[in-house]
Amino acid sequence: MSRRGLCLVLAAPSGAGKTTLSRRLLAADPAIALSISATTRAPRAGEREGEHYFFKTDAQFAAMVAAGAFLEHATVFGRSYGTPRAPVAARLQAGQDVLFDIDWQGFRQIRAALPGDVVGVFIRPPSLAALRERLQGRGDAAEDVARRMAAAQSEWAHQSEFDYIVRNDDLEQALGDVLAILRAARLASARQDDLAPFGEAR
Numbered sequence: 001m002s003r004r005g006l007c008l009v010l011a012a013p014s015g016a017g018k019t020t021l022s023r024r025l026l027a028a029d030p031a032i033a034l035s036i037s038a039t040t041r042a043p044r045a046g047e048r049e050g051e052h053y054f055f056k057t058d059a060q061f062a063a064m065v066a067a068g069a070f071l072e073h074a075t076v077f078g079r080s081y082g083t084p085r086a087p088v089a090a091r092l093q094a095g096q097d098v099l100f101d102i103d104w105q106g107f108r109q110i111r112a113a114l115p116g117d118v119v120g121v122f123i124r125p126p127s128l129a130a131l132r133e134r135l136q137g138r139g140d141a142a143e144d145v146a147r148r149m150a151a152a153q154s155e156w157a158h159q160s161e162f163d164y165i166v167r168n169d170d171l172e173q174a175l176g177d178v179l180a181i182l183r184a185a186r187l188a189s190a191r192q193d194d195l196a197p198f199g200e201a202r
Contacts, residue, residue, distance in 0.1 A: 003191045005092040007114060008032065008182055009100040009107045009162075012123035013152030015134045017168045021123060022101050024175050029182065032097040035088060038064065041079040054084065072102065072109035083110065092117060097182070104158040119185045120162035121178060126169040128152060 010025075012018035026034055038054040040061050049055055056064070061080050064070060073082030083100070091098050092114075100110065104122075111118045125131040131152055135145045159165055164181050168174040185191070 002193045003095055003186065004117070004193065005094065005096045005098060006185055006191060007035075007088070007092070007098050007100060007110060007118045008185070009102060009110065009118060009120045010123055010178070011102060011104050011107055011120065011155065011162065012168075013125065013131055013155045014148045015131050015138070015152070016123045016125040017171065017174070018101060018123045020171065021168065021174060021178060022099060024171070025099065025178055025182075028175065028179060032099050032182065033091065035083055035098050035100045037081050037083055038070070039079060039081045056080075071113045072106040074103075074105060085113070088114075097186070104155055104161060107162070116190065119164075119181065121164045121166055121181055122159040122162040123174070124156075124159060124165050124167050126167065128156065130169070 010018050010022055022034070026032065036050065036052070036054060038056050038061065040056055040058050043049070043053070043055055047053065058080070061073075061082065064082065064084070065073060069085055070082035071085050071088060073080060075081075083102070083106070088098055100106070102110070107118070107120050111120065125134065128149070132145065132149055135148055140148065164177075166174050166177045166181075
């Protein structure tokens with residue numbers, strides 16, 4: 001059966017392992033592609049246009065916002081980030097799945113823009129205390145830990161908005177859970193294009 005692609009959103013507090021899970025998921029399943037965001041921040045060493053980000057000036061970004069060219073966008077620490085609508089729409093139409101590494105606010109915006117196409121997964125650390133230990137263990141400065149913990153409490157408060165919650169206290173188990181969610185979402189009847197009556201199906 002042919003099907004329309006889906007948007008898989010992974011959201012989590014900083015330090016919960018979302019980036020690692022995203023990388024492992026992309027390596028494990030070549031049928032899903034990472035959404036490339038646009039940003040107004042300058043490229044970092046090794047970052048390439050169209051591969052890591054679409055780099056925009058403030059004026060270019062503002063023009064895209066005014067034109068409705070983003071599925072979601074936000075400003076973080078003085079820099080703007082957004083998901084261009086056209087590349088995602090083209091992939092979904094072609095039956096390709098797209099992975100998003102965004103926060104709960106971006107998830108809300110994408111779900112509103114693409115109702116029926118979005119599956120949200122909240123990656124949850126064992127506890128907020130465990131999250132603090134992870135942040136401290138990776139050498140973050142005390143003020144950064146405090147700032148990230150405040151943001152984590154906000155993320156934590158919105159986890160019930162997501163379709164699934166995956167506890168990440170074991171990376172392999174968490175990856176298996178996300179892969180199972182992706183497989184089930186692909187098989188949902190609402191995603192299938194060919195639901196002809198019995199005997200007429202191709």
